[in-house]
């Protein structure tokens with residue numbers, strides 16, 4: 001469990017300059033409740049880093065007053081210099097910064113320019129329920145069956161017999177319930193990669209994962225990324241996979257937007273924006289809604305203006321979430337319907 005004093009925090013920033021937001025740890029499938037303490041008024045007090053510390057938040061049904069060290073100290077990536085902060089587009093083999101309007105139009109054009117069976121989507125169980133739901137509607141509109149979220153890590157995750165889960169994703173259960181799983185006639189993530197190697201998948205859309213750091217052979221991942229005519233990467237931080245993408249859609253970190261995760265036990269819990277998105281990054285659901293509008297898809301979820309609108313669409317469409325709302329979830333969450 002975490003130390004009684006925060007070794008990285010002491011002497012960096014005075015507590016009365018900190019802002020606080022209720023959140024959920026994204027470090028594993030447990031969904032421990034946390035507070036994110038940020039230093040935005042005097043960032044120089046914290047060496048320019050906006051997130052100062054993570055503290056446990058009481059939830060009798062999840063973590064009581066505890067969090068593990070991985071959750072307490074696992075936040076530097078949010079302010080890391082590897083964050084993707086500008087939409088990028090590859091022009092004549094060179095990646096250059098562009099505007100959201102241009103990159104969204106380019107993504108819509110690429111999606112429209114391929115048959116459904118030529119498109120493969122590897123989404124991420126790091127994404128919020130709201131992101132996954134808007135993506136699901138987009139894939140239904142495009143009739144894309146090749147969809148999955150499961151990418152095996154190179155090293156199996158550690159676990160303990162108290163809180164920590166081997167699954168280092170906060171929303172595997174949500175992805176399953178929302179339907180971001182292989183469907184009959186479609187392909188799983190490994191099958192999508194194999195089909196890209198064979199050039200049957202021509203547009204590969206990868207969310208958050210660095211496939212080159214996964215359990216899959218690097219040579220196969222390289223061949224898949226080279227085999228696809230168009231690779232779209234949507235995520236928070238640069239990686240070997242994002243470096244190979246033709247279009248890069250920078251997304252906000254969980255600490256930068258409102259959303260929900262579903263824990264392995266089926267508890268749907270809200271996390272709140274503690275910070276504005278870095279640079280031009282946007283919440284995942286908002287990027288996907290923009291792509292939906294660029295495709296002129298007639299679905300109200302693509303006109304969502306807040307995460308709550310996307311969640312209400314999810315609650316209306318997916319029976320496991322029926323009857324849930326942000327207000328009903330409150331600060332400690334509610335279980336999905338079994």
Ligand code: SF4
Pocket residue numbers: 025026027028029030031032063066067068069070071072163164165
């Ligand atoms: S047990 Fe999991 S959810 Fe809880 S603090 Fe640790 S990493 Fe985060």
